[in-house]
Amino acid sequence: MQIPDFVLVDGQGSQIDRCIRLLESAGIRTAMLGSEHPYGVPLVRGLAPGTLWTSAETAVARGPLIGVVDPEDLEHETVVMASGLAHSYCFFSDDPKTVRATLVSATRRWHTDRRLAESEEKFRFLAENAGDVIWTYNLRTHRFDFVSPSVKQLRGVDRLTAQSESMDKVMVPDSYWKAKAQLDQALVEFRHTGQFVPITDLYEQYKSDGTVITVEITSTLILDPEGQPVQILGVSRDATERIAAERALKTALAERETLLKELGHRIKNTLAMTSGFLSLAKARVKDEADAELFEDAQSRVQAMATLYEHLLHSKDQSHIDVASYLRELCKSIADAYAEQGGALIQVEGIEVQSNSKLAVSIGLAVNEALTNALKYARRPGCVLRILVILEPGKTPGSLCVIVRDDGIGLPSGFDTENAGGLGFLIMRSLAQQLNGSLELVLPPGGGTEIRFEFVLF
Structure with a gap:
């Protein structure tokens, strides 16, 4: 050397x-x-x-x-x-x-x-030049060894006055005992594991004029050469404005949530009234074909009403549980056709969430597929069984919704590409709007399977 x-x-x-x-x-x-x-x-x-x-x-x-x-x-x-x-x-x-x-x-x-x-x-x-207050607290003397000058902006006291204060005089009682309990627990864990996880939390402190401010403090240990804790190194930051902004944001979000629920109630009531008017009109129509049109329209309105009913009971209205929504929709449709022989409808598959706009499209597509099956696929004297399946699509981020029944199937020579029924037209239109695809499959064992695939994210 x-x-x-x-x-x-x-x-x-x-x-x-x-x-x-x-x-x-x-x-x-x-x-x-x-x-x-x-x-x-x-x-x-x-x-x-x-x-x-x-x-x-x-x-x-x-x-x-x-x-x-x-x-x-x-x-x-x-x-x-x-x-x-x-x-x-x-x-x-x-x-x-x-x-x-x-x-x-x-x-x-x-x-x-x-x-x-x-x-x-x-x-x-x-x-001495940081905006936050940096300080060290002696665990043996229970006094501050150092406090940076920015304490003047935070609490209105000079650094020498701050260094002479004890921790219990700086913090309000509840915050002091919370901080003490956190430190005691951290020291116990340090003695057992040799590890100290920095503590970050909110506390209330007194200013020089007696007012109380909310401060975010992050603290860690300083060890002596023998590895024993001798000081706490801390950084204090005024969090009063941030907490006020967070509270204002929570209030605004709560008000928005209330308005959305009120809007949902109004839409649901409007749809219920529309469904009622369609039911009254259907009862007065003598032509069976015209009555069927009113019935189909009523079913579509009911599909949207079910979604809004689901939204009203959902904690997060921007993320709809698709499987749960479809179960409610299927129950509503099954109840509507109970007098015509009934059907057993089940929903199974993956759990997936979507926004309300996408959920409406999924609900309308499933409603059309179920309505077609209930009207045309039922075998005489048998209970129609329909299975709605949610599974991942062929491409990443896509969803495939399958509606499969065990009914009589489609007639011989049925052209799935050019089917002119309103139900198929609606399903094809929904698939195009979502840049998805609609596929009709005839299983070997009979029945019909409709596959509706689209990008979810």
Whole structure:
């Protein structure tokens, strides 16, 4: 290890000549302070004990300070006190290796002290110029060791006043006991695991005028060389405006939710009235074909009414549980056709969510498929079984809705591509609107299967 320039001091001058010989024996060039010593060790001879350390340290600031002390000098209090300023002091033996080892040890300590001082200077610069309040709290004295000047903007007190305060005087009682409980628990876990997870939470503190502010504090531990916690390092940030903004946002969202529910109620009631009018009109129509048109229209209105009923009971109206919605829709349709022989309709498959607009399209498509099956696929004297399946589509992010029945199937020669019924026209139109596809499959065992696939996300 290369020895940098440093100052070797002998208070009485009695050891300097001997030190020069030992240093040169150890291969270290020497020079007196004030002379040229680019590669040597500057020496100071014969300074008064009360001034030798500070004088030597001032003269050469770029290296460690080592004192050569005669045993008799230790009887003088001034020498002992002055020695505390040195990085190392010793009595040289006649062994050059011991001399060099002493210099190496002092050099290492000097480098360590210098890095520590630089680190502390950088920390203090950041702390004193940061907008947040940076502080350290001594776990042994239960007082603040350091508080950055920005505490003036946060609490209206200067840093010296803040450092003299105890934690229980800074925080309101509830916040103080909460913080104390969190710290005690964290210290218990630290003793068991050796790990400390930084704590971030909201607390209330007093300002200088007695008003209370909400502060977000993040804290962690500072350990001593033995790994024991000695301080808390914390950062405090005023969260009053943020909390007020969050509360205002929650209030606005709650009001919006109330308005949406009220709108849903009005739409649901309007659809119910429309369905009722269609039912009355159907009862007055004598032509069976015309009555069937009213019945189909009523079924479509009921499909949308079921969605809005589902929306009113949903916690998140922007994410509709498709399977749950379809179960309600299928029950409503099955009840409507109960007098015509009934049907057993089940919904199974993956759990998936969609927005309300997409849910309306899915509901209308399933409504048309179910209505067609209930009207045309029923076997005489048998209960029609219909299965609605939700499964992943062929492309990523797509959904395939399958409506499968065990009915009589389609007539021979049925053209699925050019079917002119209103139900198929509506389903094809919905598929086109969603950039999806509509496929009609005739299973080998009979019945009909309609596959409606579209991009979900």
